[in-house]
Amino acid sequence: MTDTLQSQFASHFGGEGTLYAAPGRINLIGEHTDYNGGFVLPAAIDKRIYAIVRPNHTLRVNMLAADLQKQCSFNIDDPNGPTETDFRYVFGTVRELIAAGVPVEGFDAAYCGDIPLGAGLSSSAALECCFANALNDMFGNATLDRMALARVGQAAEHHYVGVKCGIMDQFASMFGKANMFMRLDCRSGEYSYHPWRTDDYRLVLINSCVKHELVGSPYNDRRASCERVAALAGIESLRDCTWDMLHSLKDRISPEDFRRARYVIGEADRVMTVCQALEHDDFATIGKQMYLTHDGLRDDYEVSCPEIDFLVDEARTSGVTGSRIMGGGFGGCTINLVHKDILERFVACVQESYLKRFGVACQPINVAIGDGARKL
């Protein structure tokens, strides 16, 4: 893939540039907790965005999205930039790097990737992190640290794409390590690595192929519900909301906001349970919590869809240890914790039944846990 990219860069811009990569992510548990100041448990995956970048000594940025065969150019000092969302992730990253003090100048870049788009695997965070890391290297003497680069990516989404995302995806893309889940405290920024040690279980994603699209989606509405409840409780975020506090507010908030907050508080407990279970390689407990998270995301947070619910139900009846919708929601993938002895049968069955039920194929995706953003 990178050889093809090098030759596309050469035929488009002439010569060579430097190759960078940044991964997508999975998340074991801790969904919609990041923007509530809570904990998440993601890992970077072995599917990535690759970019070849070279300064061009002008104030112009020229980009080629090689997979999509699309091009775009903008001036570094143009406050508006391109209108197409794909390119706005990079444009926003450039602008936020400059705001953070990195003197970015013009460059030529070609990029491609193998992260399925719209599958909830954070291809957009990977794109931001790939460019944030490359441009910080090239123009900023690598002065910004990895957490600052993750925040640049997040700010790009907030200010230039309009998704008020948390920090989980960019964090995972910057900090990933092979075979490690990471527990991040999204309020303090403290994190720790937790090895994924098992020969018996596999993590398999099933892409519903319902396009997950957070731009202009009810994602921001979910966040607003959480912020309303926190404000009324007089706390900074739902991280500090207890069950008692929530019940005492019940008559003053809408039933919908109540359900959203109930999900978030429950999820905080589940993340802690899973972190402990991970220390003891207790996969039965991890799986049980995953199913509970799905129930909460479906019924209380209302970010699932019939196709995803079907995939989780199929997992349940096939004896899969744990399964749930993963990421922002509204489509995308389920993450499944599957014992190796039933893996083949489960994947074959779910493919057949999904096709029968919806008339479209779902897509199983094997992922390995890989390293974070880097120069290759």
Ligand code: GLA
């Ligand atoms: C998206 C956002 C993340 C996080 C998840 C839900 O992936 O980008 O910040 O909120 O949804 O856990």
